[in-house]
Amino acid sequence: MTRAPASGGSPNRPRRHGEDPVADRMLDAALTRIEAQGMTVSLADVGMEAVIAEAGVSRATAYRRWPSREAFLADVLVETVRRTSLIPETEQDLVRLLEVVDDHRADLGGEQGRRDLVVEALRVSVDLDVRRIVASPRWRTFVSLAATYQGLPEGAVREAVGSALAEAEEAFVARRAGIYANLVGLIGYRLAPPLQGDDGFRALSGATGAMMTGVVLRALPRPAWLDERHTTRLLGASREAAWSEPERLLVGLLLSHLEPDPDLAWDDATIEGLLTRLEGQVAELLSRPSRPAAPR
Structure with a gap:
């Protein structure tokens, strides 16, 4: 070249x-x-x-x-x-997640109660994440470029854009893998075999990123799709929830590669310790000076 x-x-x-x-x-x-x-x-x-x-x-x-x-x-x-980067949660998003935790707090002494919290927290998080991306003009441009840049004329422009997209995707995978590694510990889960260690989190990150791109591409011309819901119990939860198809796909992918950590002794101290860490991280995020506003 x-x-x-x-x-x-x-x-x-x-x-x-x-x-x-x-x-x-x-x-x-x-x-x-x-x-x-x-x-x-x-x-x-x-x-x-x-x-x-x-x-x-x-x-x-x-x-x-x-x-x-x-x-x-x-x-x-x-x-x-x-200039495209993963979009952090808004203040409203973080408050919503704290509400989910509080709603399940009384049931965390039992395995089913903990499963209900994990499923609902992931469902809510996935929905908020998809909506932030769909509402972001820069992300809409990024996703469109990723899907169609090969339609650019052959030459230096297309090659430069392709290289930049590959570098950005690698950065997103690494960033998302770090988020997953932290989240899994906070909710008392671990990677399910054969995934393990940093490579396992990167593999999970890459898979969810690819599915997220497909979800966003489908939602861009038809945003009402995100609001098409069916009330049911899914993925081992005992509580009914109004599930969208993107939530079902993405949460199903995540939970197919995660399992409760059998080495954790689920006593009151363990539960309170996990809740304290989770709420502490949310409080830290809320205290940062430049939290984004909710997408309009």
Whole structure:
């Protein structure tokens, strides 16, 4: 693959945000336009001239940085991918999870009560997670690019976007695996064989990420699908709940690879210890200064 000179804004050069203030203003303006208007894979709405005007930079400066529209669009798409990250829970989401824990607290002395809590907490968490992604303009663009970037013309732009998507997916898998490893300990579960250790959590993370992408792609043109529910008992729970298909698929996948930790002695001290750790982590998240608002 041929590399263009760095001064030409090569799509293959690992330019990072903060290196070039003028380029950053252009890319910020382009991404703002994408988030406000959406984007098709043809990129017809990301006109370089319009972005130059919105960024308040001179045409000469912009075209020195990007001699061609192809180079500019490559950097826009790569920057879009790089700025996409896992979306943390909102304050409302965390409060909802605490309500689930409190609702099940009295029954945690029995195995069935603990199963009911795990199933319901995962069901609620999955629903909130899917809704955050579907409501995020940047994530909608990311998922669309992941599904359709090969429709871009062959060449450096498509190669650069493909590489950025692969790097982002690897980062998401690693981040999600760490979240799962922490969560499993908090709820008194462990990986079920044959999965084990860090590799097991990465495998589970990769599988749920792939399923999540499929769920989001289906929900984007039909968001009402998330509200189509059937009241039933699933996955070993004794309580009925109103399950959506995404919840059933994703929670079923997670619980098919998790099991109660047989080494835990479920006495009052163990239960209170787990609840204290869980509530402490939620309280820590709530105290952080930049919690996102609920998706509109």
